[in-house]
Amino acid sequence: MEKQELLKVEGLKQYFPIKGGFLGRTVNHVKAVDDISFTIYEGETVSIVGESGCGKSTTGRAILRLEEPTEGKVEFRGVDLAGLSKRDMRKYRKDLQIIFQDPYASINPRQTVASVLTEAMDIQKVLPANERRGRAEELLETVGLLPYQADRFPHEFSGGQRQRIGIARALSVNPQLIICDEAVSALDVSIQAQVLNLLEELQDEFKLTYLFISHDLGVVRHISDRIIVMYLGKIVEIADKYSLFENPKHPYTKALLSAIPIPDPDKKKERIVLRGDVPSPIDPPSGCRFHTRCPYATEKCQVDVPELRTASSMKEGHEAACHYIEEIESGEKQPNY
Ligand code: SF4
Secondary structure, eight states: OOOOEEEEEEEEEEEEEEEETTTTEEEEEEEEEEEEEEEEETTOEEEEEOSTTSSHHHHHHHHTTSSOOSEEEEEETTEEGGGSOHHHHHHHHTTEEEEOSOHHHHSOTTSOHHHHHHHHHHHTTOSOHHHHHHHHHHHHHHTTOOGGGGGSOGGGSOHHHHHHHHHHHHHTTOOSEEEEESTTTTSOHHHHHHHHHHHHHHHHHHTOEEEEEESOHHHHHHHOSEEEEEETTEEEEEEEHHHHHHSOOSHHHHHHHHTSOOSOTTOOOOOOOOOSOOOOTTSOOSSSTTTTTOTTOOHHHHHSOOOOBOOTTSOTTOEEOOTTHHHHHHTSSOOOO
16 A cells, blocks of 8 residues: 655754844854755654754654744645644644653643643534543543543652653544654653553554654664654654664764664674764754764765765665765775774
């Protein structure tokens, strides 16, 4: 069966102005997301990974227009959300939901859980008013809580339970796409696994599509179908989960993966330690943004921006933005540590 496009991001840029001087003029920009494109198909889980400051969360927020994108298109079922008026955008709000790292921060502590859930339904006109309370209780059961807990306040729940409330709230308006922004990062490992399993079960039950944003490659490996790796506002590699973990091509992806511990004590993996820190997104490096830290960088890398491409050794749909994929793979190019 042909895959159906659900979300198509094209040339998305998100720049934040930096004000300065006596008159408070814009003196520069933080280029948090700089010209990225990707597609998400119905029913799949796509993850965006990268270090803090790479632009992954900003991408999620720009898709939902929690920040107004500076440039680019965000097409949801063929409709460009970025071009809609605020009023027209409201019609799509229920289709695209977000679960945050700390749902506690996004839930009014003075509201009961029932009121949090029915409020979302009320705003989006989901169900007649007299049926919303019952639906809220059903949703609590769906996410593994108990109906009588609807009358409790958020502070009466543990971190994992609060995340379940965040999920119930997202589900309450029958969304199609859920953006999970570091949704399990704050939880203990065992609770993380429970919430990830719950998200997978709900995906099957409600035919959901997820955009998972995380710095944690272990979590991403568990949940994703495809993975996007970002570095300093750009996509450097995109691939299905197996290709990315078994056959990474971009030197940055290789460095990220080398940092994951292997549970087998007999297997040894060489850890690639990158030099320096991530440069500032205010004045990112020219050419390939990774050149200041890349062990294979040449003068060409300082000037020419590498485009995402599929080399002959890569599967269809696997792309990396590096000038020297073939040379690094053949060993012709050696790292200059
Ligand atoms: Fe490294 Fe150059 Fe490839 Fe960028 S283009 S990843 S700097 S080798």
